Amino acid sequence: MSRTSSAVWAVFQKDVTAELRRKVALVAILFFAATSLALVAYAVGAFRLPPEDRPPLQAALLWIILFFAAATGLPRAFVAEEESGTGLALRKTVPAVFVLAGKTLFNFVLFLAIAAVAIPGFLVFLNWTVGSPAAMAATILAGGFGLAVASTFLSALVARAGQRGVLFPLIAFPLVVPLLLAAISATIEASAGNFPTAPLRVLVAYDGAASCGAYMLAGVAWED
Amino acid sequence: MKALKLLLLPYMAAVIAAAFLWPEPAKGFIGESSRIVFFHVPCAWTSTLAFLVAAVYSALFLWKGNPWFDDVAAAAVRIGLLFGVLTLITGSLFANIMWGTWWNWDPRESSYLLLVFLYAAYLFLRSAVEDPDRRPRIAAAYALFAVVLMPFLTFVAPRITASLHPQTVINPQGKILMDTPTRAVFFGALAGFSALFLWMLSIEARAGRLARRDLGAERPAAST
Numbered sequence: 001m002s003r004t005s006s007a008v009w010a011v012f013q014k015d016v017t018a019e020l021r022r023k024v025a026l027v028a029i030l031f032f033a034a035t036s037l038a039l040v041a042y043a044v045g046a047f048r049l050p051p052e053d054r055p056p057l058q059a060a061l062l063w064i065i066l067f068f069a070a071a072t073g074l075p076r077a078f079v080a081e082e083e084s085g086t087g088l089a090l091r092k093t094v095p096a097v098f099v100l101a102g103k104t105l106f107n108f109v110l111f112l113a114i115a116a117v118a119i120p121g122f123l124v125f126l127n128w129t130v131g132s133p134a135a136m137a138a139t140i141l142a143g144g145f146g147l148a149v150a151s152t153f154l155s156a157l158v159a160r161a162g163q164r165g166v167l168f169p170l171i172a173f174p175l176v177v178p179l180l181l182a183a184i185s186a187t188i189e190a191s192a193g194n195f196p197t198a199p200l201r202v203l204v205a206y207d208g209a210a211s212c213g214a215y216m217l218a219g220v221a222w223e224d
Numbered sequence: 225m226k227a228l229k230l231l232l233l234p235y236m237a238a239v240i241a242a243a244f245l246w247p248e249p250a251k252g253f254i255g256e257s258s259r260i261v262f263f264h265v266p267c268a269w270t271s272t273l274a275f276l277v278a279a280v281y282s283a284l285f286l287w288k289g290n291p292w293f294d295d296v297a298a299a300a301v302r303i304g305l306l307f308g309v310l311t312l313i314t315g316s317l318f319a320n321i322m323w324g325t326w327w328n329w330d331p332r333e334s335s336y337l338l339l340v341f342l343y344a345a346y347l348f349l350r351s352a353v354e355d356p357d358r359r360p361r362i363a364a365a366y367a368l369f370a371v372v373l374m375p376f377l378t379f380v381a382p383r384i385t386a387s388l389h390p391q392t393v394i395n396p397q398g399k400i401l402m403d404t405p406t407r408a409v410f411f412g413a414l415a416g417f418s419a420l421f422l423w424m425l426s427i428e429a430r431a432g433r434l435a436r437r438d439l440g441a442e443r444p445a446a447s448t
Contacts (some may be wrong), residue, residue, distance in 0.1 A: 061372040157362050171349055176344035178376035202380055213372035220286055220365040
């Protein structure tokens with residue numbers, strides 16, 4: 001294993017171990033996803049929406065649940081380091097780019113865990129049907145990766161700012177709206193059984209642009 | 225330079241007068257409402273120009289480390305926000321005349337609102353970072369990350385769903401759909417607003433530099 005991948009993997013493993021040791025944060029995020037899903041299912045129900053309005057509304061509701069559940073957990077990537085006082089040690093031992101990549105990987109896995117709770121619940125409680133599971137999987141992977149990259153980078157920016165809890169949604173929301181719009185559009189297509197070529201292209205382009213931006217600016221955001 | 229600044233006043237007066245007197249109102253619009261294009265689009269252009277200038281000066285700050293570049297970047301964002309709000313107000317006036325509502329969540333108007341939020345977040349982020357040495361670095365990183373994702377907000381997101389917005393300048397044909405007098409006043413207004421922006425930027429950036437020096441002068445006195 002090269003030095004790069006072993007450093008990224010080490011950061012990822014450290015975050016997984018720390019999160020599994022605490023458990024509270026992880027359980028809280030998954031509980032948030034389950035609770036918001038239950039709320040949507042209770043308010044909207046499986047058959048209360050008119051059939052013609054179901055695809056866009058269900059897609060929008062799914063991504064609102066995924067985004068807000070993720071928004072409770074993804075900003076913790078760098079903030080947790082500052083709160084536990086380990087930020088300085090991490091800065092001195094691992095280059096910023098590897099820290100960012102490791103934490104992005106962790107956040108991506110966290111997003112997939114949230115999706116693993118929310119999507120089966122959506123299928124069962126809202127009688128949601130996915131015509132093309134492969135297209136839906138591609139949408140979740142591309143949307144989740146973009147969300148993880150942008151959130152992890154912005155978490156590094158706010159890690160040492162005041163009012164972090166309020167600041168993160170303020171700076172993240174306008175930046176991730178295009179990603180969410182494309183993800184919702186792709187989900188509508190995937191539900192109908194079509195392959196969402198155009199929205200997936202937008203998602204992949206967003207992922208690429210956000211990754212390049214984060215890679216180039218990682219040192220500025222995280223190091224002193 | 226001073227002569228150019230003095231010339232700007234009669235030039236802008238001439239552009240405003242021409243906007244109301246020279247071109248015929250465009251067909252397909254209610255009354256004289258199409259004349260708003262001479263103010264609304266230049267405001268949007270100036271605001272976008274200001275955000276691009278902010279990104280360029282943020283990059284220069286990270287490269288050279290000269291705090292003057294950060295003063296210019298922050299000033300450009302403040303002025304960009306002013307023109308961004310003017311864009312939203314003029315767009316809202318037009319929407320009320322044409323469609324009978326001040327705000328109709330048209331994709332292009334929504335994405336512009338998010339663009340204003342995005343750069344308002346830049347100012348929130350600046351004020352939340354208390355360390356004066358870290359503040360410009362964090363702000364510059366955010367400005368550059370934002371400009372990488374800005375095309376998704378301004379060009380991609382509005383095209384994911386259908387829009388009511390007139391396409392006289394940016395359209396699939398790639399043509400400017402205007403007659404000669406309209407085109408002359410329109411480009412005259414663009415040039416005038418751009419020059420006005422540069423003048424405002426030089427004043428605002430110098431004010432920023434003075435404020436920074438005042439704060440710098442106060443810091444050692446406060447510590448003693």
